[in-house]
Amino acid sequence: MNLYQSLGYLVLGSRLRRLSEGFLAEINRAYQIEGIDFDASWFPVFYLLSKNESLSIKELSAHTEVSHPAASQLITNLKNRKLVTSATCADDGxxxxxxxxxxxxxxxxxxLPVWDAILLAMDDVMANDAACQNLLPGITALENAFKSTSLSERISNKLNMELKAETHD
Known part of the structure; x- marks a missing residue:
C-alpha cells in the first residue's frame, strides 16, 4: 500500500486529481497518436455542440457545471483556434x-470514432476488475452526498460534536 492509499480520505482530492490528470493525459495521447489536434479539455463543449446547433455561453456553463468566466475562457480559446464562432442572439442581444x-x-x-473507442476501451478496463465497476456509481453517490450537505458543513459538525464531548468530560 502506498502513501496515498494508506491516508484514505485525507488525500481523496489528490488521488482523484492524479487519476484525472493521468486519464486526460492518456486521452490526449490517443488523439495525438491518431494525428488529431484535439485537447480532452475541449470535450464538454464539442460534445454539447455535437448535440445542439448552438448554445449560449451561459447554457454551456450550466450544462458543464463550470463558472461563466471559465466557460467564456474556453470558448475564447476555441475561437482563437477557429473551431467555434459566436454571434449575438437574435432574441436577446x-x-x-x-x-x-x-x-x-x-x-x-x-x-467521434475516438470517443467510441474510449468507451470501448474503458468497458474493457471495467470488465476486467469487478471493483472498477463501482467507480461511476460511487462517484455519482459521492457527488449527491456533497450536494445534500457540503463536506465543510459535515466537518464543522464533527468538530462541534467533538468540542461538546470534551466540555462534558
Missing part, C-alpha cells in the same frame, strides 16, 4: 450563441 465552425465540424467528425 446580451446572449452570445456559440456554434462549431466548418473546421470545428471537420474536427468533430475526426474525434
Amino acid at each position: 446580451r446572449r452570445q450563441m456559440v456554434q462549431l465552425t466548418d473546421s470545428g465540424r471537420e474536427l468533430l467528425a475526426q474525434i
